[in-house]
Amino acid sequence: MNEAAGAKPTRSLGSILRSRPFLAFAVVALVWIVAGFTMRGFGAYGHLRYLIELSAVIGLVAAGQTFVVVTGGIDLSVGAIITVSAVGLPLFTWQADPTGLSAIVATLAMASAIGLVNGAGVAFLRVHPMIMTLAMATFLQGLLIIIAGGSAVSVQNELVQWLGNARPAGIPAGILLWLVISAATLWVMHATPFGARLFALGANPIAAQLSGVPVIATTIAVYAVCGFTSGLAGVLLLGMNGQGYVGIGDPYLLTSIAAVVLGGTSILGGSGTYAGTIPGAILLVTITALITVVNASPGWRSILFGALILALLLLSGREAARR
Amino acid sequence: MPLLAARDVSKAFFGNPVLRGVSIVLMPGRIHALLGENGAGKSTLINLLSGALPADGGAIEINGKAIAHMSPGEAQKAGIAVVQQELSLTGSLSIAENIGLGAYPRRFGLIDYPALAAGAKAVCERVGLNEPLSTPVGQLSLGRRQMVEIAKALYREPRVLILDEPTSSLSAAETKTLIGLLGELRRDGVAILYISHRLNEVMAIAEHVTVLKDGVRTADQPLAGTDAAGLVRLMVGRDPGDLFPHWQPATERTAVLTVTGFSAGMVRGVDLTVKAGEVLGIGGLVGQGQEELLLGLYGALPAKAASATVGDARELPRNVPKANAAGIAYIPADRKREGLHLIHSILTNIMLPTFSRVPALKPRSRSSERRTAEQLARRFTIKGDLARPAQALSGGNQQKVALAKWMPQDPAVLLLNDPTRGVDVETKREIYIMLRDLAAAGKAVVLLSSDTPELVHLCDRVVVLREGRISALIERQDLSEEAIVSAAVGVEPQKAAA
Numbered sequence: 001m002n003e004a005a006g007a008k009p010t011r012s013l014g015s016i017l018r019s020r021p022f023l024a025f026a027v028v029a030l031v032w033i034v035a036g037f038t039m040r041g042f043g044a045y046g047h048l049r050y051l052i053e054l055s056a057v058i059g060l061v062a063a064g065q066t067f068v069v070v071t072g073g074i075d076l077s078v079g080a081i082i083t084v085s086a087v088g089l090p091l092f093t094w095q096a097d098p099t100g101l102s103a104i105v106a107t108l109a110m111a112s113a114i115g116l117v118n119g120a121g122v123a124f125l126r127v128h129p130m131i132m133t134l135a136m137a138t139f140l141q142g143l144l145i146i147i148a149g150g151s152a153v154s155v156q157n158e159l160v161q162w163l164g165n166a167r168p169a170g171i172p173a174g175i176l177l178w179l180v181i182s183a184a185t186l187w188v189m190h191a192t193p194f195g196a197r198l199f200a201l202g203a204n205p206i207a208a209q210l211s212g213v214p215v216i217a218t219t220i221a222v223y224a225v226c227g228f229t230s231g232l233a234g235v236l237l238l239g240m241n242g243q244g245y246v247g248i249g250d251p252y253l254l255t256s257i258a259a260v261v262l263g264g265t266s267i268l269g270g271s272g273t274y275a276g277t278i279p280g281a282i283l284l285v286t287i288t289a290l291i292t293v294v295n296a297s298p299g300w301r302s303i304l305f306g307a308l309i310l311a312l313l314l315l316s317g318r319e320a321a322r323r
Numbered sequence: 324m325p326l327l328a329a330r331d332v333s334k335a336f337f338g339n340p341v342l343r344g345v346s347i348v349l350m351p352g353r354i355h356a357l358l359g360e361n362g363a364g365k366s367t368l369i370n371l372l373s374g375a376l377p378a379d380g381g382a383i384e385i386n387g388k389a390i391a392h393m394s395p396g397e398a399q400k401a402g403i404a405v406v407q408q409e410l411s412l413t414g415s416l417s418i419a420e421n422i423g424l425g426a427y428p429r430r431f432g433l434i435d436y437p438a439l440a441a442g443a444k445a446v447c448e449r450v451g452l453n454e455p456l457s458t459p460v461g462q463l464s465l466g467r468r469q470m471v472e473i474a475k476a477l478y479r480e481p482r483v484l485i486l487d488e489p490t491s492s493l494s495a496a497e498t499k500t501l502i503g504l505l506g507e508l509r510r511d512g513v514a515i516l517y518i519s520h521r522l523n524e525v526m527a528i529a530e531h532v533t534v535l536k537d538g539v540r541t542a543d544q545p546l547a548g549t550d551a552a553g554l555v556r557l558m559v560g561r562d563p564g565d566l567f568p569h570w571q572p573a574t575e576r577t578a579v580l581t582v583t584g585f586s587a588g589m590v591r592g593v594d595l596t597v598k599a600g601e602v603l604g605i606g607g608l609v610g611q612g613q614e615e616l617l618l619g620l621y622g623a624l625p626a627k628a629a630s631a632t633v634g635d636a637r638e639l640p641r642n643v644p645k646a647n648a649a650g651i652a653y654i655p656a657d658r659k660r661e662g663l664h665l666i667h668s669i670l671t672n673i674m675l676p677t678f679s680r681v682p683a684l685k686p687r688s689r690s691s692e693r694r695t696a697e698q699l700a701r702r703f704t705i706k707g708d709l710a711r712p713a714q715a716l717s718g719g720n721q722q723k724v725a726l727a728k729w730m731p732q733d734p735a736v737l738l739l740n741d742p743t744r745g746v747d748v749e750t751k752r753e754i755y756i757m758l759r760d761l762a763a764a765g766k767a768v769v770l771l772s773s774d775t776p777e778l779v780h781l782c783d784r785v786v787v788l789r790e791g792r793i794s795a796l797i798e799r800q801d802l803s804e805e806a807i808v809s810a811a812v813g814v815e816p817q818k819a820a821a
């Protein structure tokens with residue numbers, strides 16, 4: 001027996017100050033303040049609002065990714081699902097529906113179905129999540145080349161354009177969408193039995209199974225949710241961008257995982273919160289914005305971005321050793 | 324001269340003293356028993372003696388020379404080997420590779436496999452391991468793995484051998500082999516420190532005993548002339564009374580679970596009836612299919628049956644949620660790996676089976692969760708703040724959590740897999756009382772146990788498994804350790820002279 005006792009996790013002010021979501025928010029605030037004073041135009045309200053609008057896309061993908069990672073899995077097909085949604089949506093256009101809502105619903109259903117297949121592969125066939133979702137990504141990329149070829153498709157859908165450009169009450173619709181999804185994600189994770197099952201599954205799958213957690217249904221559900229939020233991100237991205245093209249979702253694979261881990265969610269599963277992923281997403285967009293200012297070629301910017309993510313992850317503390 | 328000694332050592336974790344001024348002297352050619360309840364500081368003392376942890380105060384002496392900061396490497400060089408309670412084997416490596424791990428014979432910078440095989444073969448023969456040396460350890464039963472662990476220690480030709488609860492997962496035959504082996508080592512002049520909760524075993528083999536209670540040494544004396552009751556008193560600091568509660572066998576018993584022609588894993592063609600209000604024991608040597616029987620009934624292992632009645636259902640549960648819905652609960656043997664979520668709070672652990680069954684998106688009520696958990700913690704005397712992670716609890720308290728978490732489901736059948744393994748005497752008694760109380764409340768309790776006295780004193784009936792089949796069903800009036808052991812090894816019990 002180990003007589004050593006862990007620290008008492010009481011909800012004191014100190015423990016909140018030391019919590020990962022708070023720390024991540026503090027880092028974002030610090031970077032914004034320093035950059036705001038040193039760089040012209042960075043601190044302008046419009047610019048900061050734009051950064052959060054960009055973060056919304058990462059935030060949506062990372063919401064699904066957080067669900068998956070908490071259960072001890074990983075979804076490497078989110079980039080491909082975003083692309084499929086952004087390129088596929090214009091294909092779902094029906095004359096009978098001038099609002100464009102049906103196209104969005106059809107796109108999200110397709111994205112969720114892709115996630116469902118991911119989940120079924122992981123749960124029933126017991127394929128490792130990395131292999132399953134990577135294979136799915138490759139499959140989707142092939143499909144895209146056949147359907148879309150190399151050309152970009154422009155969006156005609158009014159609702160999608162509204163989502164990408166409208167500002168009800170001065171707040172971009174994308175940010176409002178992110179707020180709604182964030183609230184739902186936090187509620188499901190921390191206030192429902194389903195959320196408790198996710199953490200149990202991630203912390204100890206054997207004990208979870210023996211405690212009656214419906215492992216297969218839960219696994220399929222999280223990958224379907226991840227497909228859904230990735231599809232939502234694809235729709236939003238299409239609206240903001242005006243057109244969809246093959247490769248549009250690629251940057252969001254690494255950033256969604258980085259946002260989850262930066263926010264303090266264990267990559268091994270079993271602990272964490274979406275409350276940390278939110279500042280993680282904002283931090284990543286901020287870094288991208290800062291790098292863009294640096295006068296360097298796209299190649300060097302990418303190298304810098306990759307190196308910075310790695311450095312941030314190392315700084316944010318490595319996974320505590322598990323027995 | 325003592326081979327290894329601790330003089331006045333102290334150790335604290337996070338300000339909690341775990342050992343306070345404890346001394347122990349290990350002499351060559353002597354089997355020294357270390358007794359104490361869970362949390363008494365035994366494991367910590369072993370960690371200090373083997374260099375795994377530094378002492379806060381006091382000194383460790385090897386051959387009479389004080390060592391300031393002994394590292395595990397120095398301890399190994401001094402010939403100190405530890406057989407841990409928690410097995411330290413690598414499942415995917417072979418028996419031979421595990422035995423040699425960290426001390427591989429080298430040849431031209433590569434592992435000398437022939438030399439390793441020869442060395443491993445020699446120690447395996449000594450401990451009675453006759454499996455092929457290339458067998459991956461992950462395929463062995465818990466008892467056999469324990470023997471590999473012991474072989475691994477022997478391979479290092481120790482001068483001091485420390486064994487932490489070595490027999491908790493061993494069968495009677497393996498225990499006998501081990502005890503014989505310890506006798507040989509003693510004659511060779513090895514100093515042996517032996518930790519066990521099984522007093523009879525300790526009384527049989529050890530010559531000297533040290534007792535710890537709450538981090539303080541309460542006895543250090545030759546064993547000759549002391550009795551078991553006296554030792555228990557020293558461990559728990561009070562009169563032990565009877566370890567087993569007194570109970571009345573249930574009068575009216577209706578079957579709640581019936582299977583015929585049941586097969587799962589190595590279990591073949593088992594007919595079994597479990598009745599409400601009884602404790603049904605499952606005995607036998609380690610690894611005769613007992614665990615597969617429980618897991619098959621629980622839907623956690625593919626199983627078949629010619630006919631099955633489980634609660635209202637006419638078929639075996641196909642998965643765990645279905646088993647739970649049919650009123651079956653399972654408490655695993657390996658509570659750290661299978662029973663609990665160590666990094667999660669005690670409250671979350673207690674509530675998990677409930678979370679698994681209520682509608683997925685029904686809002687949680689923190690206050691009612693807290694009330695339920697607090698009630699159960701009181702009822703099962705689980706000590707500690709419910710918000711703390713389960714890994715902060717002692718083994719006995721962890722076991723109580725693993726049992727308590729099923730209570731909100733009000734299961735009709737409780738399947739328990741060796742619930743008192745590695746649990747201290749006092750908690751054992753508490754668990755015994757809980758099990759009889761549950762039976763008295765009309766539950767059917769199925770108790771798989773490697774501890775034969777438990778089966779004799781706690782069960783209404785005992786089923787003994789041998790090679791996957793039922794070799795005997797012993798009713799209460801015929802229950803005795805001899806009857807169970809005879810059925811387990813497959814000999815006719817000697818009838819008392821008529």
